[in-house]
Amino acid sequence: MKSDWLALAISYVYVFAAIFAGEGLRRWRNYSTDFTRKFIHIAVGMWSIGTVLLFEHWYFAIIPPISFVIINYISYRRETFKAMETGERGNLGTVYFPISFALVIVLFWMTRPDRYPGLIVAALMPMTWGDAMAAILGHRFGQYKYHFWGTTRSMEGSLTMFLFSWLTTFLALLCFPPLGLLSSLLQAFLVALVTSLVEASSPWHIDNITVPLSSALILYLLSR
Numbered sequence: 286m287k288s289d290w291l292a293l294a295i296s297y298v299y300v301f302a303a304i305f306a307g308e309g310l311r312r313w314r315n316y317s318t319d320f321t322r323k324f325i326h327i328a329v330g331m332w333s334i335g336t337v338l339l340f341e342h343w344y345f346a347i348i349p350p351i352s353f354v355i356i357n358y359i360s361y362r363r364e365t366f367k368a369m370e371t372g373e374r375g376n377l378g379t380v381y382f383p384i385s386f387a388l389v390i391v392l393f394w395m396t397r398p399d400r401y402p403g404l405i406v407a408a409l410m411p412m413t414w415g416d417a418m419a420a421i422l423g424h425r426f427g428q429y430k431y432h433f434w435g436t437t438r439s440m441e442g443s444l445t446m447f448l449f450s451w452l453t454t455f456l457a458l459l460c461f462p463p464l465g466l467l468s469s470l471l472q473a474f475l476v477a478l479v480t481s482l483v484e485a486s487s488p489w490h491i492d493n494i495t496v497p498l499s500s501a502l503i504l505y506l507l508s509r
Contacts, residue, residue, distance in 0.1 A: 330413025403461035415450030
């Protein structure tokens with residue numbers, strides 16, 4: 286039987302454990318902040334699975350992401366958690382992501398009670414895995430650069446974004462609950478294509494909002 290209060294406690298333990306693990310990697314193993322930031326990013330995004338499995342009501346499920354909007358903004362201002370801060374003024378990605386997380390929960394939990402687990406997880410996968418792996422692999426292997434809205438990206442990074450978004454969205458649609466192999470593949474392909482284009486054209490680090498909301502919009506339209 287689900288317990289919202291227990292789920293809340295587990296949520297905070299999990300997220301703070303991810304943050305402290307990232308901080309440990311930064312201090313003890315000398316990993317770069319770019320890497321630890323993405324490590325935390327992926328770990329937090331994967332909590333979407335815990336959210337749909339453990340929470341009973343949406344209004345409890347949005348408490349952790351909403352609270353981390355405030356916590357992450359304080360960290361951004363004071364650099365409390367250095368493992369997830371770039372030190373770059375104006376980069377509020379860590380604040381935008383929990384906003385998107387909460388909005389996706391509300392959208393699907395209220396409008397699609399029959400399919401909300403898979404849709405919530407799937408909507409957050411392009412940001413969780415696609416964007417993170419695009420940044421890591423694009424930075425390491427990206428040679429073919431292009432510029433848009435004052436930002437520089439690589440073709441290799443954008444391809445990585447597309448492939449990881451497609452794979453992880455497909456797995457979410459296939460498993461939470463089963464949608465069907467062909468439908469999962471086709472819907473995940475469309476989500477990956479749209480979110481890759483949105484990520485490539487999003488200025489000023491706002492892709493942590495534009496990517497999850499665009500994937501949520503596509504999945505919402507496809508699920509009706």
